[in-house]
Amino acid sequence: MIDDLNAKKLGLGLGLRNQHFNYILENNPKVDWFEIISENFMDSYGRPRHILHQIAEKYPVVMHGVSMSIGSIDPLDFSYLKRLKTLSKEINPVWISDHLCWTGVLTINSHDLLPIPLNEETLKHVCERIRIVQDYLERPLILENPSTYLSFEQSTLKEWEFLSHMAQETNCGLLLDVNNVYVSGFNNDFDPITYIENLPHDRIVQMHLAGHQHCGDYIIDTHDREVTNHVWELFRIAWQKTGGVATLLEWDGNIPEFDVYYAELQKAKDFMSGEVITSLDEESIITKEEAISNPINFMVPNVLSDVTK
Numbered sequence: 631m632i633d634d635l636n637a638k639k640l641g642l643g644l645g646l647r648n649q650h651f652n653y654i655l656e657n658n659p660k661v662d663w664f665e666i667i668s669e670n671f672m673d674s675y676g677r678p679r680h681i682l683h684q685i686a687e688k689y690p691v692v693m694h695g696v697s698m699s700i701g702s703i704d705p706l707d708f709s710y711l712k713r714l715k716t717l718s719k720e721i722n723p724v725w726i727s728d729h730l731c732w733t734g735v736l737t738i739n740s741h742d743l744l745p746i747p748l749n750e751e752t753l754k755h756v757c758e759r760i761r762i763v764q765d766y767l768e769r770p771l772i773l774e775n776p777s778t779y780l781s782f783e784q785s786t787l788k789e790w791e792f793l794s795h796m797a798q799e800t801n802c803g804l805l806l807d808v809n810n811v812y813v814s815g816f817n818n819d820f821d822p823i824t825y826i827e828n829l830p831h832d833r834i835v836q837m838h839l840a841g842h843q844h845c846g847d848y849i850i851d852t853h854d855r856e857v858t859n860h861v862w863e864l865f866r867i868a869w870q871k872t873g874g875v876a877t878l879l880e881w882d883g884n885i886p887e888f889d890v891y892y893a894e895l896q897k898a899k900d901f902m903s904g905e906v907i908t909s910l911d912e913e914s915i916i917t918k919e920e921a922i923s924n925p926i927n928f929m930v931p932n933v934l935s936d937v938t939k
């Protein structure tokens with residue numbers, strides 16, 4: 631079934647955000663598809679869900695979640711999965727995705743996408759939970775590589791190795807967030823091109839693009855600005871490797887007018903030809919004090935480094 635999804639090359643999509651509801655309904659912009667944050671719609675039967683129904687009648691829609699916590703040791707939350715499935719029955723998304731991460735434990739939700747140690751033990755744990763979720767949802771699950779700010783001494787597998795085994799053993803699909811590869815690569819000192827080249831490209835059904843904040847010693851995955859040239863260059867490589875899978879631009883902070891968001895997405899077309907057209911200039915860097923004072927920079931690595939290695 632992943633082959634079927636992989637073949638659904640949806641084109642270039644945007645995240646559906648409340649600020650753009652009216653514009654989309656009134657102007658029917660030429661966007662190939664929309665991605666929703668599942669949690670923004672699954673617990674409400676009000677105006678957002680009503681509008682989502684209207685948009686789903688006009689555009690392909692993909693459901694993207696942030697709360698499945700597939701890597702947690704808490705039991706799977708079947709109340710959550712039931713609401714997720716109910717919404718999927720209503721709007722018939724092309725696929726449902728979430729992240730390779732955990733979001734909490736002992737029922738406490740951190741509202742962050744936290745990394746897991748990458749080894750045989752966690753691989754077995756995650757694969758068992760993916761199989762249960764897929765059986766329950768009656769469809770493949772698509773999982774995204776997270777942006778990370780630390781690595782674990784207990785990790786024995788590279789992240790791309792973990793994702794490859796995970797996809798192989800469960801038949802799940804992969805959502806390759808190209809910006810996350812760049813951010814994690816910088817923060818954890820691995821080569822993002824090696825990462826992308828070694829993924830199983832036939833398992834990748836979607837890509838994400840986004841902007842980030844470079845803070846000098848580390849990069850924060852802020853989703854609040856334009857995509858950097860380094861990430862566009864990785865996208866060029868990933869587009870060629872995957873044969874051009876569905877690609878979505880995320881923008882979640884300082885969300886601009888729809889036409890600005892749309893224009894940033896259209897830049898992707900410049901990189902889909904395979905020609906190298908970027909000059910990899912130095913990124914603008916802010917100080918740690920500026921990063922901490924900016925409320926969007928919610929996950930400062932120094933805070934987490936005290937918790938775990």
Ligand SMILES: [Fe+2]
Nearest residue numbers: 774807838880
């Ligand atoms: Fe993403």
